[in-house]
Amino acid sequence: xxxxxxxxxxxxxxxxxxxxxxxxxxxxxxxxxxxxxxxxxxxxxxxxxxxxxxxxxxxxxxxxxxxxxxxxxxxxxxxxxxxxxxxxxxxxxxxxxxxxxxxxxxxxxxxxxxxxxxxxxxxxxxxxxxxxxxxxxxxxxxxxxxxxxxxxxxxxxxxxxxx
Numbered sequence: 001x002x003x004x005x006x007x008x009x010x011x012x013x014x015x016x017x018x019x020x021x022x023x024x025x026x027x028x029x030x031x032x033x034x035x036x037x038x039x040x041x042x043x044x045x046x047x048x049x050x051x052x053x054x055x056x057x058x059x060x061x062x063x064x065x066x067x068x069x070x071x072x073x074x075x076x077x078x079x080x081x082x083x084x085x086x087x088x089x090x091x092x093x094x095x096x097x098x099x100x101x102x103x104x105x106x107x108x109x110x111x112x113x114x115x116x117x118x119x120x121x122x123x124x125x126x127x128x129x130x131x132x133x134x135x136x137x138x139x140x141x142x143x144x145x146x147x148x149x150x151x152x153x154x155x156x157x158x159x160x161x162x163x
Contacts, residue, residue: 041071
């Protein structure tokens with residue numbers, strides 16, 4: 001169990017609204033050090049922005065995963081210094097995707113594909129740097145679209161403790 005009541009909860013889609021809420025909380029209430037987090041993921045650039053905000057403004061945050069930490073939510077979750085999860089928390093990693101909204105100019109498609117590949121590489125690099133798994137192991141999990149339990153998350157280094 002937790003030694004004290006959590007200070008803050010992030011829940012929902014990783015999007016620009018969640019980034020704004022996180023930035024506002026970090027600027028107005030930097031003393032909030034114990035967070036709950038529940039998200040099925042969302043937008044890759046917004047997840048990277050959240051990761052950067054946490055690393056820059058709140059490097060000593062403790063976070064508890066509740067419900068689900070999936071897809072892009074893994075990235076801001078891994079930015080936290082101490083990572084915990086309830087036994088029931090589900091985790092998932094997979095390759096990023098994008099939806100082509102036609103009519104896109106044909107000339108934009110190669111650039112979009114390049115950017116998606118770059119973001120997928122960053123996703124895998126950040127996960128490998130913050131877990132016990134190698135980049136090769138992470139790449140296999142990501143390419144397979146892997147769901148895993150809190151126990152597996154503990155064994156692989158995604159979390160430090162199950163509560």
